[in-house]
Amino acid sequence: MLKIIAILILLFPTTVFGDCTCESEDTKHNKEAALKYKLGSIASILVAGAVGVSLPLLGKKIPTLRPEHDIFFMIKAFAAGVILATGFIHILPDAFDNLTSPCLKENPWGNFPFTGFVAMLSAIGTLMVLELGILVHSVISGISLSASQxxxxxxxxxxxxxxHQFFEGMGLGGCISQGKFKFRPAANMATFFSLTAPVGIAIGSGISTGIFNAAAAEILIYMALxxxxxxxxxxxxxxSNMRIQSGAYISLLLGSGCMSLxxxxA
Structure with missing residues (x-):
């Protein structure tokens, strides 16, 4: 099943890319500006992942940086709101636009709701794989970012x-800390994780956006929820703590509201 999903996700973008020949699509996008943001995103995401992995390890010596501290509940809720709004408000509508574009052939693209289908498969695939899912959705989301123009x-x-990379990194860093790994294997795991999304960005260069946008949107929604x-x-x-609960709800609404605005x- 997972092999079929992977084949569908990897092969469909090539088909979409080959079919879309409308010049009007190209004129909508400032490719030069997009490239600038892609290069900036590699640095931003790489640093976020590296910092996230490092915090639990530093938390052994600095109690304030421990992931179980109250303030992290609020920060994670705000981040979840940002990620949720990104999936629903920014990425998924683009996927619908891409995969219902008049540039595409009526058969098969006009005869089946591929956006919802790919999003559904992405959610199921993420559910079917918990630890591998961290790496897979990091790479696919990175591909989606790079594919966008x-x-x-x-x-x-x-x-x-x-x-996403920051908080997934914190989770991984916590596991590494509890596992009491030696320095070299711990450093290798942290480095490998930090590179997943940037590698996805590199892989996605030149790939069409529709399929990967649909996959990335659902992965982001799943991850947030x-x-x-x-x-x-x-x-x-x-x-058991209404103060933390209330703060988390407010942070969630703020995060989703800010990203929706x-x-x-845009």
Whole structure:
């Protein structure tokens, strides 16, 4: 099943790219500006992942930096709101536009809702793989960012992926810390994780946006709801503390609201 999903996701973008020949599509996008943001996103996401992995290790000596500190519940809720709005408001509408474009042939693209289909497969695939899913959705989201030719899409996705890498890095760093690995294997794991999304950005150069936008949108939505919000809001510590709970709800609304407002300005 996973092999079929991977083949569909990898092969469909090539088909879309080959079919889309409308010149009007190219004139909408400032490729030069998009390239500038792509290069900036590599640095931003790389640093965010590296810092996230390092914090739990530093938390052994600096208690304030420990991931279980109260303030991190609020920060993670804000990040989840940003990621959720990025998936729903910024990325998914672009995927619908890409895959219903008049540039594409009516058969098969006009005869089936491929955007929803790919999003559904992405959610199922992420659910079927928990630890591997971290790497897979990092790479696919990076590919989606690189495949986009619109600065208006790249900017919010860069913010969401930076948050994503930061908090996924914190989770991985916590596991490394608890596992008491020696320096070299710990450093190798941290480095490998930090490079996943930037590698995805490199892989995605020149690939069409539609399929990967649909996949990345659903992965971001899944990650925000399941990996960040569900894990924290089901935490007994949050459920027994109304102050933390209220702060997390406010942070969630602020994060999603701010990122939604960016869609209006874009």
């Amino acid at each position: 619109s600065p208006e899409t790249i900017k919010p996705l860069m913010v969401a992926l930076s948050f 399941v990996d960040l919000l569900a894990a924290d809001f089901m935490n007994p510590r949050m459920q 960016l869609a209006k300005s």
